[in-house]
Every structure is written in C-alpha cells, then in structure tokens.
Amino acid sequence: xxxxxxxxxxxxxxxxxxxxxxxxxxxxxxxxxxxxxxxxxxxxxxxxxxxxxxxxxxxxxxxxxxxxxxxxxxxxxxxxxxxxxxxxxxxxxxxxxxxxxxxxxxxxxxxxxxxxxxxxxxxxxxxxxxxxxxxxxxxxxxxxxxxxxxxxxxxxxxxxxxxxxxxxxxxxxxxxxxxxxxxxxxxxxxxxxxxxxxxxxxxxxxxxxxxxxxxxxxxxxxxxxxxxxxxxxxxxxxxxxxxxxxxxxxxxxxxxxxxxxxxxxxxxxxxxxxxxxxxxxxxxxxxxxxxxxxxxxxxxxxxxxxxxxxxxxxxxxxxxxxxxxxxxxxxxxxxxxxxxxxxxxxxxxxxxxxxxxxxxxxxxxxxxxxxxxxxxxxxxxxxxxxxxxxxxxx
Amino acid sequence: xxxxxxxxxxxxxxxxxxxxxxxxxxxxxxxxxxxxxxxxxxxxxxxxxxxxxxxxxxxxxxxxxxxxxxxxxxxxxxxxxxxxxxxxxxxxxxxxxxxxxxxxxxxxxxxxxxxxxxxxxxxxxxxxxxxxxxxxxxxxxxxxxxxxxxxxxxxxxxxxxxxxxxxxxxxxxxxxxxxxxxxxxxxxxxxxxxxxxxxxxxxxxxxxxxxxxxxxxxxxxxxxxxxxxxxxxxxxxxxxxxxxxxxxxxxxxxxxxxxxxxxx
Numbered sequence: 310x311x312x313x314x315x316x317x318x319x320x321x322x323x324x325x326x327x328x329x330x331x332x333x334x335x336x337x338x339x340x341x342x343x344x345x346x347x348x349x350x351x352x353x354x355x356x357x358x359x360x361x362x363x364x365x366x367x368x369x370x371x372x373x374x375x376x377x378x379x380x381x382x383x384x385x386x387x388x389x390x391x392x393x394x395x396x397x398x399x400x401x402x403x404x405x406x407x408x409x410x411x412x413x414x415x416x417x418x419x420x421x422x423x424x425x426x427x428x429x430x431x432x433x434x435x436x437x438x439x440x441x442x443x444x445x446x447x448x449x450x451x452x453x454x455x456x457x458x459x460x461x462x463x464x465x466x467x468x469x470x471x472x473x474x475x476x477x478x479x480x481x482x483x484x485x486x487x488x489x490x491x492x493x494x495x496x497x498x499x500x501x502x503x504x505x506x507x508x509x510x511x512x513x514x515x516x517x518x519x520x521x522x523x524x525x526x527x528x529x530x531x532x533x534x535x536x537x538x539x540x541x542x543x544x545x546x547x548x549x550x551x552x553x554x555x556x557x558x559x560x561x562x563x564x565x566x567x568x569x570x571x572x573x574x575x576x577x578x579x580x581x582x583x584x585x586x587x588x589x590x591x592x593x594x595x596x597x598x599x600x601x602x603x604x605x606x607x608x609x610x611x612x613x614x615x616x617x618x619x620x621x622x623x624x625x626x627x628x629x630x631x632x633x634x635x636x637x638x639x640x641x642x643x644x645x646x647x648x649x650x651x652x653x654x655x656x657x658x659x660x661x662x663x664x665x666x667x668x669x670x671x672x673x674x675x676x677x678x679x680x681x682x683x684x685x686x687x688x689x690x691x692x693x694x695x696x697x698x699x700x701x702x703x
Numbered sequence: 704x705x706x707x708x709x710x711x712x713x714x715x716x717x718x719x720x721x722x723x724x725x726x727x728x729x730x731x732x733x734x735x736x737x738x739x740x741x742x743x744x745x746x747x748x749x750x751x752x753x754x755x756x757x758x759x760x761x762x763x764x765x766x767x768x769x770x771x772x773x774x775x776x777x778x779x780x781x782x783x784x785x786x787x788x789x790x791x792x793x794x795x796x797x798x799x800x801x802x803x804x805x806x807x808x809x810x811x812x813x814x815x816x817x818x819x820x821x822x823x824x825x826x827x828x829x830x831x832x833x834x835x836x837x838x839x840x841x842x843x844x845x846x847x848x849x850x851x852x853x854x855x856x857x858x859x860x861x862x863x864x865x866x867x868x869x870x871x872x873x874x875x876x877x878x879x880x881x882x883x884x885x886x887x888x889x890x891x892x893x894x895x896x897x898x899x900x901x902x903x904x905x906x907x908x909x910x911x912x913x914x915x916x917x918x919x920x921x922x923x924x925x926x927x928x929x930x931x932x933x934x935x936x937x938x939x940x941x942x943x944x945x946x947x948x949x950x951x952x953x954x955x956x957x958x959x960x961x962x963x964x965x966x967x
Binding site for chain 2: 643645646648649650651652653654655656657659660663664666667668669670671673674
C-alpha cells in the first residue's frame with residue numbers, strides 16, 4: 310500500500326495528525342524489520358501482514374470512575390496520554406515487523422485509563438469480534454498509582470474467509486496498582502494470528518495474567534512481563550489446546566529488572582490430533598535485580614502419536630542473588646488413568662476429557678476469578694469435544 | 704437374575720521388555736449368578752488378578768481361547784467402559800490417581816454414564832445416596848471433595864473403591880485383594896460395605912490370599928486356583944481348611960505338578 314492511500318483511510322477516520330504520522334513511519338520501516346523470534350518454531354511462510362482497508366469503531370460502557378474509549382477517539386481526546394503510551398512505552402512500534410505492521414494498519418481498539426487511587430469494583434468485560442478479514446486490534450490499559458482493576462477479554466471470529474489477526478495488549482501498571490487481565494481467545498480456524506501482550510510493572514505493582522489460548526487457527530503468541538519496579542510481581546497462567554492441523558508457537562517471557570521482583574510462569578498445553586505446540590518459557594533476570602525470584606513450569610500433554618510438541622524453559626540469569634527454577638515435561642495421556650475411569654462405565658472421550666482437565670487443573674485452580682475459571686472450563690470442554698470430533702473425521 | 708460365565712479361558716500376557724508372551728490362565732471355568740458370593744483363593748502368581756483384569760477388559764491381557772459370557776452374551780469384543788455399563792465392576796488393587804477431578808464429580812459421571820441423557824441423577828438424589836454410603840463406610844464428607852485418589856492412603860483408596868461399588872451398584876463386582884494393606888478395623892468397614900450390597904441383584908467374586916477376609920464376608924462358594932486353573936471348588940469351609948493346611952498341602956493331596964512361586 311502507498312503511504313498516500315493509508316493517509317486517506319486514516320484521514321477519513323478522523324485520526325489526529327500525530328497518529329497518522331505514526332502509522333506512516335511504521336509503514337515505511339516495516340519491510341526492513343524481522344519477524345519476532347520464536348525458538349524452535351518456524352512461521353516465516355505464514356501470511357501475517359495483509360493491508361487494512363476497513364476501520365471499526367468499538368462500543369464500550371461508560372463509567373465515571375475511569376476512562377474507557379475507542380482507541381481512535383482516545384487519540385483525539387487524550388493525545389498526551391496516547392502519545393506517551395501507545396506503542397511507545399511497553400511495546401515499541403519498531404520492535405519487529407509485526408509490531409510495525411500493527412501500528413501502520415491498526416483497525417480497532419480500546420483505551421482504558423484508571424486514574425490514581427481508583428478501585429474498579431466490577432470486572433470490565435470486552436468482547437473483541439473479528440468482523441472483517443483483517444483484525445488488527447489494540448488494547449491499551451494504563452493503571453495509575455494505587456489502583457485496582459480486573460479486565461476480561463474474549464475474542465471470536467465472525468467471518469468465514471481466510472484472514473489474519475494481529476492483536477496487541479499493552480498494560481502499564483504503576484506503583485502499587487493491581488491489574489488482573491484474563492483472556493479467552495477463540496479466533497477461528499480460518500485465522501492466522503499474532504498475539505502480543507505485555508505489561509510494564511512498576512514498584513510493588515501486581516499483574517495477573519490468566520490466558521486461555523483456544524484459537525483454532527495457526528497462532529504465534531508473545532506474552533511478556535517486564536518487572537521494572539522494586540517488589541513488582543506477576544503471575545502468568547497459560548492454558549492452551551491445539552487441535553486438527555493447527556500450529557502454535559508461544560513465548561511466555563518474564564524479565565526481572567527490579568530488586569525483589571517476583572515472576573511465575575505456569576503453562577499447560579494439550580496437543581491433539583496432528584497439531585503442533587511449542588511452549589518457550591523465558592525467564593530473564595537482569596544484573597542488579599538482587600533478590601529476584603523467577604519460577605516457571607511448562608508442560609504439554611500429547612493426545613495422539615501424530616501430535617508434535619515441546620516445552621522449553623530458557624533461563625537467562627545475570628545476577629547472583631536470585632531464586633530461579635524451572636520444570637518442563639512432554640507427556641502422553643496416562644493409560645492407567647484412562648482404564649480406571651473407563652472401568653467405571655465412563656466412555657473413552659469423556660475419560661480423556663477428565664484426564665486432560667486434571668492435567669490443566671493446577672493452572673485452572675490458580676485463576677483468581679471463579680467466573681473466569683468456569684467460563685474457561687466450559688470453553689476447554691467445547692474445544693476438546695471439537696478436537697475429538699476433528700480426530701474422528703480425519 | 705444375571706449370570707457371569709467363564710468358559711475354558713486361556714489368557715496370555717505380553718512382556719513388553721522381553722518381547723515374549725506367557726500363558727497365565729490355562730483353561731478357567733466358572734459360573735456365577737447374582738445373589739451369590741464367590742471367593743477365589745490361591746497362592747501368589749497363580750493368575751487370580753489376571754482373571755479379574757481379563758473379565759474387566761484390561762488390554763494387556765490377551766484371550767487366546769475360551770469365552771466370557773455375561774447373561775449368555777460374549778463380552779470379549781466389548782471395550783472396558785461398555786463392560787462396566789453392562790454391569791461389571793472391578794475394585795482394583797492399585798487404583799489410579801486422577802488430579803483435578805473431584806471424587807464427587809467422578810461418581811456422578813460414573814452413575815450418569817449408565818443412564819440416558821434425559822434421566823440423569825438429580826443433585827438431591829445423588830447427595831442422599833452419597834451420604835448414606837459414606838456413613839456405612841465411616842468416611843468423611845471431605846473425602847468426596849478431594850481429587851480422585853490423589854494422596855489417599857492405601858486404606859482410603861480401598862474404602863473409596865467400595866464407595867464407588869455402593870454408588871454404582873453393579874450386578875457383578877470383582878474385588879481384587881481389597882483386604883491387602885488394611886488393618887482389622889478398616890477390614891471390618893470394607894466388609895460391611897460389601898455385605899450391604901448383598902441381595903438377589905448382586906454377585907461378587909472376591910479374590911484373596913487369606914481366609915481372614917472371608918470371616919467377614921461369608922462366601923457361598925470357594926474356588927482354589929493354582930497354576931492358571933481352578934483346581935478345587937467347595938463351600939465356605941474349604942477356605943478354613945486351606946488356612947490350616949496351606950496351598951502346598953492341597954496341591955499334594957490333588958497330586959498336582961505345580962511349582963508354587965513362594966516355595967523354595
């Protein structure tokens with residue numbers, strides 16, 4: 310696409326000048342940048358950068374406590390905040406080809422701003438619906454000091470043609486804030502997606518990630534947490550199921566910059582049929598982050614002999630005075646467990662689902678909201694049942 | 704009345720490491736009806752557990768000859784879950800642990816697996832039945848909210864097997880060494896559970912080394928198994944006789960040429 314054409318689309322969308330210029334800069338550098346690195350996972354042949362022509366405006370609830378706005382409206386009404394934070398502080402637009410592409414071709418999004426000393430009682434729930442063949446969505450959350458907010462995001466696909474998604478979430482959690490972000494991703498089998506979620510966590514702030522990655526199409530995911538502040542803390546829980554011929558690569562990374570910062574990764578993946586899932590758990594402790602604590606568990610369960618999976622813990626530690634540990638496993642369904650359940654009359658498929666639920670169990674039980682836990686269990690049951698049907702028909 | 708008939712059953716087991724096959728059962732014949740309690744006694748390594756696992760349908764045991772009939776229908780081609788729904792139950796010596804699935808949830812799934820979609824057990828009925836059976840087995844309610852067998856002691860696992868028996872109410876129960884590892888109090892409780900099932904719709908095949916269990920669950924028929932066959936069948940007093948004379952005594956009396964595993 311020519312820069313002129315992009316300017317025209319953005320102008321029709323009433324975007325401010327700075328925002329359009331940011332798009333154009335990103336468009337110009339895109340071709341020089343590399344795809345994000347994903348160890349042991351090759352996706353360079355995937356089509357991930359189609360050009361946007363349609364922009365969607367998002368509906369949202371209003372509140373007196375905080376600001377929740379369509380991202381383009383936010384760019385007009387809160388230019389200072391948006392210029393400071395949007396693709397600038399947490400994730401930068403020039404990091405890689407896909408972040409530059411995202412900035413250039415953004416076509417929907419939300420901005421959430423929680424003012425200082427605000428506790429948002431009710432979780433904020435957002436449904437992201439992919440309603441065109443290109444879906445470049447952005448969620449920017451800025452939680453000021455001493456705030457608390459819980460955010461629940463679901464994403465689904467409403468279109469049937471082959472398409473792509475590039476969904477970025479940026480969280481700024483300032484000192485003493487608590488941000489809980491839960492995601493249930495259910496993009497369709499026709500969608501090739503890139504998901505990038507990252508939090509910047511300041512002093513004594515806490516970010517809780519509960520992610521149910523239930524997409525049906527090929528997916529590359531980067532879940533990052535930068536623990537900048539002293540005493541910052543994050544718990545990252547990822548549950549993932551792949552089915553059919555789906556391929557997924559997931560990088561879950563925690564970087565400890567702050568002293569006494571704590572980051573725990575706990576990931577579980579179930580790989581069905583001929584699908585492929587790579588979990589990379591990356592723990593990086595920066596020199597100076599004394600007293601930091603980084604733990605991770607990456608486990609995958611293979612449900613078929615044709616499934617392909619890997620769980621790679623990667624620890625990079627540049628500081629002596631730290632606690633760090635990892636556990637990883639790649640396993641098969643335990644035949645003894647299946648036999649036992651079936652010997653009580655439970656059919657094989659149900660027995661398999663029970664065993665899988667047990668495998669996912671300790672991640673599920675650590676999800677703080679009961680509501681999300683139950684929704685996620687339902688989604689998991691559905692995805693497993695669909696996966697079992699796919700296996701039957703192949 | 705239901706019947707379970709074992710006809711000239713020959714079973715091989717594959718040794719996966721050595722890639723060899725070994726015949727364990729060498730022509731077992733047995734007929735039992737609901738309303739009856741049978742006991743199978745025998746020395747170690749004689750095929751008692753093989754018999755129960757084969758009846759249930761464990762895949763590692765291969766039937767090479769003979770048949771297993773449930774109400775005159777062969778069940779050899781049925782998978783294990785179907786056999787269970789047809790009325791068989793195996794209380795296992797080493798039950799599996801399933802984390803993440805509560806005991807209560809599992810019990811409901813097992814009960815509902817036997818019922819049609821529009822006739823699933825109500826929560827009230829389920830809890831009523833559960834409370835009643837927990838009391839019989841002297842088990843606390845908290846056991847039902849724990850994950851299935853996870854972290855259970857040996858005795859707790861055995862009780863939990865019997866709890867399942869009481870909740871599922873099969874026609875035929877195969878009880879594989881439910882007395883092993885139990886102290887005398889637990890043994891009494893477990894026996895009480897099994898005895899509460901007695902009736903015209905229920906039959907049991909009790910596998911045990913020792914006569915002790917049979918003091919608490921009185922069998923109608925006692926079979927002695929040696930060398931992969933049933934070598935003698937009698938009434939309850941046969942168990943007492945065995946206890947006094949040992950398996951070697953019976954073997955010699957019958958003039959059998961069988962090497963007992965635990966014999967020097």
